[in-house]
Amino acid sequence: MKNYLRNIQHTQSGNFFLMAGPCAIEGEEIALRIAERITEITDRLQIPYIFKGSYRKANRSKGSSFTGIGDEKALKILEKVGKTFGVPTVTDIHEQQEAAMAAAYVDVLQIPAFLCRQTDLLVAAAETGKVVNVKKGQFLSAGSMKFAVEKIKDAGNDHVILTDRGNTFGYQDLIVDYRGLPEMQGFGVPVVMDCTHSLQQPNQSSGVTGGKPELIGTIAKAAIAVGADGLFIETHPDPANAKSDGANMLHLNRLEELLEKLIRIRQAIQ
Known part of the structure; x- marks a missing residue:
């Protein structure tokens, strides 16, 4: 896995890499279905692929919101996806003691954006020896993320990814500052653009986060044009009925066409 990530910017195709999957693990059948389709697409397009799925959602507005199907059950599904399709997998952790559990x-x-300054969490993740993907806090500058990188490397782990997911813009919106991508690349780590969470509209009066999924392509195309190493896209075959963050996810049927466009942009700037 470490070699895989070390070479993600240097594939034969010269493509960006993709972290994609559902927001949360809802069940085995749908996780395998999503992974199979994305693997088919990325294999054909020669895009290095990492399957994404949260085994548990800890940051929810309402207490009644879906949080998961059970930690061990969801983690075993992630493990099965990886073994079935031969792809790496990524999931987020929220507390120090979860690091070793998920790493198995x-x-x-993945370190969620709201937790990117939590030293104990970063160190615990680093000490597992796994690759650590840190989401940039909506409240932080790109330059301040160098300290997250330093914490992980000082703990003996050089395998770090940084992911931008937009900046807080007022109380109920986010905005992407693309200057942050090359700035974070200056820390010597791969930098990813989260094309779905950056379109969130948080803090809605309903207690359910909104979004602007029609702009996912816009965010992705701009990120590739700027030179992002990878993209993070949450996708689902039925976003309207997804159990978590459906308002921000790309319909699975639209992923292939978008990736084809992004490859052409990547080729144009190389």
């Missing part, structure tokens, strides 16, 4: 099943540990 997945290849990449």
